[in-house]
Amino acid sequence: MRFGSVEFFKALIKTVLAVLFFVPLAAAIVLGVLFFKNNSELEKTRAENERLATISDVLIEQRAGTAEDFFEIFSKSNIPYEQLVALMNKDKALDAESLYKIMSEAGISDANIISAAASKHTVSGESFYAIMSANGISDKDLLLAVLKRNGGNSDGIYKLLKECGLSDSDIAALIKGGSSVSSGSSQSTQSTSSQSTGSSQSTQSSQSTQSSPEGNTTPVENSAYSQIHTDMTVNVPADYVREQGTVYLTFDDGPSQNTQSILYILRKYNIKATFFVVPTRTEACYAELRAIAAEGHAIGVHSASHEYEKIYSSVEAFLDDFYEAWDIIRDATGISTQIFRFPGGSKNDFDEKTRDAIIEEMTRRGFRYYDWNVESGDVGGATWTQMYNSIPSDIKNQYRSVVLMHDTSYNAVLVLEDVIKVLVNEGYKFDRINDDTMPVQFIGPFS
Ligand code: ZN
Numbered sequence: 369m370r371f372g373s374v375e376f377f378k379a380l381i382k383t384v385l386a387v388l389f390f391v392p393l394a395a396a397i398v399l400g401v402l403f404f405k406n407n408s409e410l411e412k413t414r415a416e417n418e419r420l421a422t423i424s425d426v427l428i429e430q431r432a433g434t435a436e437d438f439f440e441i442f443s444k445s446n447i448p449y450e451q452l453v454a455l456m457n458k459d460k461a462l463d464a465e466s467l468y469k470i471m472s473e474a475g476i477s478d479a480n481i482i483s484a485a486a487s488k489h490t491v492s493g494e495s496f497y498a499i500m501s502a503n504g505i506s507d508k509d510l511l512l513a514v515l516k517r518n519g520g521n522s523d524g525i526y527k528l529l530k531e532c533g534l535s536d537s538d539i540a541a542l543i544k545g546g547s548s549v550s551s552g553s554s555q556s557t558q559s560t561s562s563q564s565t566g567s568s569q570s571t572q573s574s575q576s577t578q579s580s581p582e583g584n585t586t587p588v589e590n591s592a593y594s595q596i597h598t599d600m601t602v603n604v605p606a607d608y609v610r611e612q613g614t615v616y617l618t619f620d621d622g623p624s625q626n627t628q629s630i631l632y633i634l635r636k637y638n639i640k641a642t643f644f645v646v647p648t649r650t651e652a653c654y655a656e657l658r659a660i661a662a663e664g665h666a667i668g669v670h671s672a673s674h675e676y677e678k679i680y681s682s683v684e685a686f687l688d689d690f691y692e693a694w695d696i697i698r699d700a701t702g703i704s705t706q707i708f709r710f711p712g713g714s715k716n717d718f719d720e721k722t723r724d725a726i727i728e729e730m731t732r733r734g735f736r737y738y739d740w741n742v743e744s745g746d747v748g749g750a751t752w753t754q755m756y757n758s759i760p761s762d763i764k765n766q767y768r769s770v771v772l773m774h775d776t777s778y779n780a781v782l783v784l785e786d787v788i789k790v791l792v793n794e795g796y797k798f799d800r801i802n803d804d805t806m807p808v809q810f811i812g813p814f815s
Pocket of ligand 1: 620621670674711712
């Protein structure tokens with residue numbers, strides 16, 4: 369084909385036509401496909417955004433959602449109900465009654481509603497009691513539901529029991545006596561069954577502790593473990609104190625290189641706190657224990673070894689480990705402490721098989737254990753900012769607060785003073801855990 373020939377021009381025209389026709393067509397197809405794909409993705413994203421916006425709007429009550437609307441959204445949202453409770457309570461988005469309504473319409477049983485609300489510490493016992501009774505649930509059913517569930521905190525339960533008309537000593541007896549015995553009248557009748565709950569216990573406790581002077585009781589010797597460390601028994605207070613708004617700062621795992629810093633900060637603000645210690649038979653440790661005691665703080669047993677597998681392997685192993693720590697404290701300070709904290713808390717991954725028997729034996733010996741209802745997160749990787757924000761706001765959600773911190777955590781030392789300043793400004797009272805401070809427990813005898 370020669371340049372300028374007829375064939376040349378024919379070919380040229382064909383090429384031009386082809387380019388003019390096919391290129392736009394191809395482009396149109398490509399663009400069309402892209403556009404369609406984009407559009408459907410946009411549509412999907414928009415729908416999801418709308419769904420989330422609606423949920424969040426209703427959750428924060430921007431649209432005055434009724435309980436029915438709420439349920440509609442909830443049922444489509446796939447949000448687990450525990451999370452829903454937490455979400456709704458976070459900003460007080462719904463009143464307790466609507467919340468109850470939604471959850472029960474979702475087919476959630478009363479026991480599960482209580483469990484969800486209480487385990488997330490999102491609803492106070494008081495408002496829960498109000499909801500439940502407003503919905504026609506009897507006090508007895510409510511108590512049974514609470515007693516049956518596994519988890520939650522004892523403060524909420526206390527409130528419920530109190531509002532159900534039980535006296536402090538009835539409640540104390542209930543708490544002490546979930547299984548076996550620890551006080552007064554029930555001892556003389558040789559420990560009633562461990563399943564006794566609610567109503568039966570309140571009658572049991574009515575004649576409590578008259579037999580011994582000052583209302584204190586000495587443990588009975590009807591245990592398989594009574595021959596182990598026979599001197600390791602303490603007295604149970606006649607009554608417990610439970611002060612609203614009090615903050616109990618607790619420091620676990622010490623003494624450590626941080627103990628003096630913690631003591632310095634507490635001294636500066638004239639605050640008494642509680643140290644659950646892991647002591648050793650060394651002069652250095654004795655000196656720290658004495659310093660803690662001399663400044664008026666409470667010392668409780670945490671553990672001698674703090675080795676979960678070992679101490680929770682049997683009741684005997686627990687008693688041996690406990691005795692070692694208890695005896696060091698006694699040796700160093702002269703204090704036969706009555707309080708303790710389980711390593712890992714009373715409910716952990718290691719004590720499932722031995723927990724009940726250990727609690728029973730320790731209760732028989734008069735000891736009280738304290739879990740916590742505010743967790744600083746100091747050893748869980750929480751940053752200064754996270755702790756500074758979360759500790760005061762978590763405290764605000766509690767009737768009273770037992771705050772878990774660690775003597776061994778440098779982070780705890782860093783944030784301690786600033787948290788104290790905030791709390792002091794907000795008017796909180798601080799106290800150490802005294803012998804008559806009502807325990808805060810994850811499960812206690814209530815499970
Ligand atoms: Zn610990």
